[in-house]
Amino acid sequence: MRRVSSSVLALLMMFALVLGACAPAPTVAPETQPEEPAPAPEEEQPAEEQPAEQAIELTETSLLLGYTASLTGSQNVSSSRQDNGLQLWIDHLNAMDGFQVGNEMVTFDTVSYDDESSSERVQELYTRLATEDNADFLISPYSSGLTAASSVIAEQYGKVMITTGAASDSTYKLGYTGVYQTYTPASSYLTGALDLLQHVDSAVTRVAFVHENDQFSTDVVTAAKDYAETLGYEVVLFEGYDSGTTDFGSFINKIEAAQPDALLGGGHFQDGSTFARQLYEKQIDLAFVTLLVAPPEPDFAELGEAAAGIIGPSQWEPLAQFTEESAAEAGLEWFGPSGEEFVADYIAKYDEEPSYHSAGGYAAGLILQKAIMDAGSYDPEAVKAALDAMDILTFYGRIKFDTSPEAHGLQIGHSMVYIQWQDIDDLHKEVVWPLEGMTADTVYPIP
């Protein structure tokens, strides 16, 4: 009996060791715990610049920012760029030794994990971030589905989370109080494309929607379909495909049979670029194609001729002109670096042009920084109040949140731009909508 007990004990110990070995390792370990702020070194005290009676001894406080990125899996491309943007914000913050909150200079340490583009992993990892790593604030993973999974955890543990890379409206209609959206909501994603279509060809009547069957894409096309019908378009095809679909043959055959003038839909980068490639290979006669997420990515150009003419909604483009002057004209407070500074620093660090996912990652950090500065505290309730009151203009655009109980945290300040890949011989992006921000006329119909 004793031998059996010993064997069971040994097995349990081995199991515990295996479990321990399997536990994910954070990509960046926090160096400083937020609960124990380190005293500021004497040489950093600005006392000599202050009048003696107002001398303030600044202490250093490092807050812990937790998030996951999809370093592997289907969301890898967009998520990595979002992570790059966030890391650049951390770099900028460190370069100026943080920002002042009361008597403290606040900086951020980060703890992040690879969520493998999986909702299950996101729930495990955000629970870990909230309970074991004790992250002070959270940034969402990339994509609406993963963000929905993380939002439940953030709300459950009372953490303030800035979401980015997540446009779905539905997450913000669940009564959450600490989840704030950086992106323009999905319900407004494709409505501008329909306005653009009407602008370039008012004779078009038949449109088709083929979309990924995930939360984000379904939210987008459902809203766009309703909008199309109010504009008088006939929706000749409305169908979803499973996430991970690689063969679009049956959908393309249906599109061909339905004979639409315009196609709108897609989902994320992998399926969107595969869909565009197969549309091109099958030589489908479509005058206007707008796909979600994939076209604004710089990697979309690797499709070559298949990319030409494809339009995509973008949360931000390097060409976008949001400046201190435009903030003053709009009566808004300007915050953060200029678009030129962001683009130049991003290219210097990553040797590639930033996509809107990168800008979204950076903007999420900026929003959190501004909220803590406005709150004068990093107490979650004070930060929430500052976020509720926020109405600013950044290089990424306007930021303002819905504060109604029905859609708390939903982004209501930011708006989309639409890009098109043009010129097969020198493939490049142009902003084609809205009219006030366009850099070139729309190429219509697709060559």
Add this chain to the structure above:
Amino acid sequence: MIGILLPSLVDGLLLGFVYGLAAMGLSLIWGVMNVINLSHGPIIAMGMFGVYLLFSQIGMNPYLALIVVALAGLLAGVLIYAVAVHRVINAPHLSTLLATFSVNMILIGVGTAIFTVTPYNVDFSLGSVSLGPLQLLGTRLAAAVIACLVTGLLYLFLARTRQGKHIRAVANNRVAAELMGIPSARALALSFGLGTMLAAIAGGLIATFFPFTVLSGGGYELRSFVIVVLGGLGNPLGALFGGLILGTLEGVIPVFMETTWVPVLEFVLFVLLILLRPSGLLARRV
């Protein structure tokens, strides 16, 4: 309706040839040695990555790369047989299932460590061919032709060569074949090698028109099981026939209903076949 049905049918049929080729490997291994090869999926994925690496790293034409992939698949199969299967070949089925499942986990683990689960894509096009209302993709046509060619060569190998006859003899009666002086271990290893070679070639062909990840083989492995049952267990030509049926279903079903229903109907068919005709539509051994 005919305007959409015909291209969908042809697309499905073309894809069915490749499904059939993948399933043929599974069927051959079962037919010769009664082993259900659970490492079939990752071997298909290895074929995809083999073509991808040769194409992207050294610029080799994907169809030339298939020859290298086929040889590598053959060698990998012989190695897997020698290391994981040979010692348990006469043990109950559960042992061979666990052995090949272990190989499956090892291959997926190594593949994920090297390539992660990020999608890859062989950026290669052969354009398309217009035949009346049909727009046929060059890569899919080439895949169907190569699948037929490989099937023909396999048939010739099994029917006309000494090694092929050894395999058929071992498949019919291993003890009698050994008594006749046929080296059964060599025939079994070669069968396993040929089975994995077919899977690797199918993977390489799929990579020329669909993006893929390390885990992509799983879906094709599942289809292969359905196809093998459909065509008749242990009958490689039946597997090709089953592949064509499944490909046709995948092409035609979405014409009438949403694609979400395709796997539902496929597996309903699978269950019905097991219940009504467990030996498959073309049951015959190698």
